Amino acid sequence: MSQTQTEPEIRKGLVGVVADTTAISKVNPETNSLLYRGYPVQELAARCTFEEVAYLLWHGELPTPEQLSEMEEAGRSQRALAPEVRAAVDLVPTTAHPMDVLRTAVSVIGATDPAADDASPESSYAKSVRLLSQIPAVVAYDQRRRRGQELVEPRNDLGYVENFLYMTFGEVPADVVVDAFRVSLILYAEHSFNASTFTARVITSTLSDLYSAVVGAIGALKGPLHGGANEAVMHVFEEIGTAENAEGWLEQALAEKRKIMGFGHRVYKRGDSRVPTMKAALDTLVAHYDRPDLAELYDRLEAAMVERKNIRPNLDYPSGPAYHLMGFDTATFTPLFVAARITGWTAHIMEQLASNALIRPLSAYNGPDERHL
Numbered sequence: 077m078s079q080t081q082t083e084p085e086i087r088k089g090l091v092g093v094v095a096d097t098t099a100i101s102k103v104n105p106e107t108n109s110l111l112y113r114g115y116p117v118q119e120l121a122a123r124c125t126f127e128e129v130a131y132l133l134w135h136g137e138l139p140t141p142e143q144l145s146e147m148e149e150a151g152r153s154q155r156a157l158a159p160e161v162r163a164a165v166d167l168v169p170t171t172a173h174p175m176d177v178l179r180t181a182v183s184v185i186g187a188t189d190p191a192a193d194d195a196s197p198e199s200s201y202a203k204s205v206r207l208l209s210q211i212p213a214v215v216a217y218d219q220r221r222r223r224g225q226e227l228v229e230p231r232n233d234l235g236y237v238e239n240f241l242y243m244t245f246g247e248v249p250a251d252v253v254v255d256a257f258r259v260s261l262i263l264y265a266e267h268s269f270n271a272s273t274f275t276a277r278v279i280t281s282t283l284s285d286l287y288s289a290v291v292g293a294i295g296a297l298k299g300p301l302h303g304g305a306n307e308a309v310m311h312v313f314e315e316i317g318t319a320e321n322a323e324g325w326l327e328q329a330l331a332e333k334r335k336i337m338g339f340g341h342r343v344y345k346r347g348d349s350r351v352p353t354m355k356a357a358l359d360t361l362v363a364h365y366d367r368p369d370l371a372e373l374y375d376r377l378e379a380a381m382v383e384r385k386n387i388r389p390n391l392d393y394p395s396g397p398a399y400h401l402m403g404f405d406t407a408t409f410t411p412l413f414v415a416a417r418i419t420g421w422t423a424h425i426m427e428q429l430a431s432n433a434l435i436r437p438l439s440a441y442n443g444p445d446e447r448h449l
């Protein structure tokens with residue numbers, strides 16, 4: 077009797093694999109849309125504070141004024157950089173990437189939390205609020221120490237976004253800057269089973285603690301194929317120099333088989349649903365800082381890439397130059413992504429815990445046949 081052996085189907089990079097359900101966000105490449113808990117992200121960016129969006133991602137509904145102020149109060153009381161976290165940051169040399177500093181700081185925040193291993197929903201939520209509040213203090217302080225500047229203590233009379241900028245720059249910038257930063261954080265907050273979120277879910281699935289899952293997610297986000305691309309976009313802009321070099325630079329880069337940072341996406345093949353909103357925010361910054369040269373370079377490279385490869389920008393493409401115009405150092409861009417995505421990551425960690433199954437795929441062995449010594 078002959079038996080046909082079916083080869084296992086291997087989906088390298090898990091392309092097209094549906095790994096689980098989620099109620100947190102829906103990415104729909106067909107309609108080019110992104111919903112957080114059912115709400116289009118564009119509407120949230122137009123109408124909500126970042127704190128409201130964080131609450132929505134965590135709880136499934138937008139907060140009432142009372143619920144919001146309760147969450148904000150808990151967050152404000154934890155905004156200052158804890159002394160042991162500051163000491164840990166100071167130990168890391170400034171030759172290290174800010175993502176390495178942030179990863180270390182989150183590890184210390186976890187290691188100094190006596191309830192680190194408490195996986196109850198209440199404790200997970202409290203940790204999520206804690207990380208949301210502490211991460212800006214780390215990011216702002218790290219950029220300042222690299223510039224030889226003193227730490228700026230938080231201001232509790234300010235909202236999250238204003239305070240983040242205040243701790244970074246020592247002043248609250250113009251409304252247009254505050255608003256562009258708010259929009260970027262909302263757009264970066266959540267995006268289903270992207271690589272860093274999936275990393276957090278894999279770690280959580282072993283019943284490890286929330287901080288370990290976030291540390292792993294930070295590591296995954298750092299790579300230039302994921303969050304590290306917003307920083308890489310700025311390096312591309314610097315390499316190109318001025319708009320008239322864009323086409324020539326692209327030809328050469330493609331000839332060298334380079335990946336063009338800020339373009340392409342695993343899920344969206346006809347454009348990233350978040351780009352138009354972030355591009356509009358970038359345009360307001362270009363006008364505010366009077367930098368039409370940057371907008372021209374942006375447009376020329378995008379047009380050339382669409383013409384040559386029919387590949388469109390992802391969110392990192394407008395975010396990189398937007399953060400540059402706001403005054404952030406290029407190496408700080410991906411930590412800003414962490415500050416936003418901590419909301420989505422922790423929402424997914426809580427969702428995974430609520431309905432857990434160990435994540436453990438199979439592999440098809442292709443090494444030598446069995447042999448003996």
Ligand SMILES: CC(=O)SCCNC(=O)CCNC(=O)[C@H](O)C(C)(C)COP(=O)(O)OP(=O)(O)OC[C@H]1O[C@@H](n2cnc3c(N)ncnc32)[C@H](O)[C@@H]1OP(=O)(O)O
Pocket residue numbers: 089300301302303305334335336337338339340341342343385387390391392
């Ligand atoms: C917020 C975010 O994390 S969004 C992603 C940020 N990352 C980047 O911007 C990095 C640059 N982009 C890329 O490397 C890719 O587009 C990714 C990693 C984002 C998606 O990759 P995948 O879904 O695996 O697409 P894949 O690599 O299969 O691309 C299909 C084809 O388009 C090409 N391609 C895709 N993106 C790019 C790019 N940015 N530059 C040049 N070619 C590209 C690939 O080389 C491939 O060509 P081939 O079929 O001739 O081999």
Ligand SMILES: O=C([O-])CC(=O)C(=O)O
Pocket residue numbers: 264266267269270271302341342343390391
């Ligand atoms: O979804 C992805 O693969 C990457 C992305 O855009 C994100 O994480 O925001």
